[in-house]
Amino acid sequence: MAQYPLFRHPSDNEPEESRGKWKDGPVELKNPHIQKMDEDVLYHLALSNKSHDLKEMFHDVKFVCFGGSPTRMQKFVAFMAKELQFKIPAGMTLQNISHGSDRYVLYKVGPVLSVSHGMGIPSLSIVFHEVLKLLHHAGCTDVKMFRLGTSGGLALDPGTVVISEAAVDGLLRPYMEIATLGMILQHPAFLDKELNEELHAIADDLGFTSVIGKTMCTYDFYEGQARLDGAFCDFNEEDKMSFLKRIHDRGIKNIEMESLCFAAMAYRARVKSAVLCCTIIDRLKGDQITASHETLEEWQERPQKIISRYIQKQLGMIK
Template identity: 75%
Template sequence: MTMSEYPRFMDVDVDKDITGRITPRDGPVTVRNPHIESLPEDVLYHLDLSDKANDLPAMFGDVKFVCFGGSPNRMKKFAEFMVNEIKYKIPAGLQLMNISHGSDRYVLYKVGPVLSVSHGMGIPSLSIVFHEVLKLLYHANCTDVKMFRLGTSGGLGLEPGTVVITDAAVDGLLRPYMEVATLGMVLQHPAFLDKELCEEILEIANQNEGYNSVIGKTMCTYDFYEGQARLDGAFCDFTAEDKMAFLKRIHDRGVKNIEMESLCFAAMAHRAAVKSAIICCTIVDRLKSDQITATHDTLEEWQMRPQKIIAQYIRKQMGLD
């Protein structure tokens, strides 16, 4: 069989520009795996769901917004926050629950058309849950879905508390693609995001007068310490001068912030042609310090900034504002 025999697969209905860049679009959520339909059962192991054991269209068919964040507790709080933001009425006698409670890997909460999902820390953890959430949406016959990563990051030349909306994700060598070793080959998957969606979110973010919001490039690394040029890890093979020269160089090349998931999120959303955006609040200016010194209450308030922006976007899309 060839990919052309699978009309729901992206290689058939996807639009590309002259550079080969996939155009994100509305419509049915698709996958790029011709083997899925031949599986007797597609077990979404890390979400504790299955296309046979669960009625995924009934459970998730109305999903329009998927919000990812690193911490299980943070995404539980986000789900609780969204209950009030979109005036969602939980049926009498029930309560908001972690749908993936049978697995201890991730949490998954549903608030009307909104999914709140934890992705853990780093590319490998995000990659696993993104695969399974995308397949969940596919099996549920979802359409017109938008995906968001909400989180924190280290800033470069920005006041802590600044919100960065990513317009391009790059790796530690400033390359705009994610490399994946597949069958002994290194495949490069471009990490592009939806420009129009980013600009929509910036417009909403700029309505918040208490802090600054910017669009910029995000560098994604494979670890928290050496990959991010920190001096405070257990290992360090460079000087303070080396560190500052590197951070200033990438800042001069447009990098606004550094984190550990954006490259994977952007690359996988691009392959799926799903409209997506990354919104992170900076919690330290790496040109000044490696250590995070803000108080717990301040960090909590900063972490809520991307969530409030996306809540406002979702309300607008739902016609609630």
């Protein structure tokens, strides 16, 4: 069988001391074709740099918060409106800016964007491309990006917030592979260490249990995460436990489905980013999520509260 050539992204060849060097300033696109286009349609956000004044609408954005569920991100932006003391005119509500599309939601309150990304790497990849282009066309500077979500933990009490120090794939490789023009390109998935440490300290201040560690990102929810309760399963309980214990011994704290893409794309754009996921189950003890709806809601709010406190600090609202 013919082998496709394998390439690493050029940034993966950078010396170790240069990694994690994030760029402040304007959000840049590594695509020269964009500047030659008469119109750049952000199709899945129902926006365009020709039909909308993106600079007027978004120039002040400093923080972009992603989450899987549209409802969760709608609740998050309402929460941020209160936290930032953002006054909504009487009789009005925060509107989904991307209401012309049924793929994602996009809300804005002050310098904060709240974006849903759906489930899994393909869905996140699409909206990440378009949000980056939106930020570029709007002339945004010094932007930070966050993924807020849930995950399965390993030897952690449910409710623990995992702050990802690195994202790896199902083979524990710290890069995302993309098939491009018949080749496999590997994009490293690094996250900002200093930002992680700031968020970890905030979690402690808020009284939340949190850890910094590696996150394994898989391409599906069942077999890729060693679950026994999917429609298909080619392994047994002993195989599953052996695998989970092995990856735990390799520093994996949690498992989810988006961190690898999020980290890789943010690193390519050199935008400072962080991934905070609350664990809702200890996978070493079971596969099915049994916590009550009320408990799950409280756990899911923990990453949001950490990011809210961080944003308030950055804006000088609190010390």
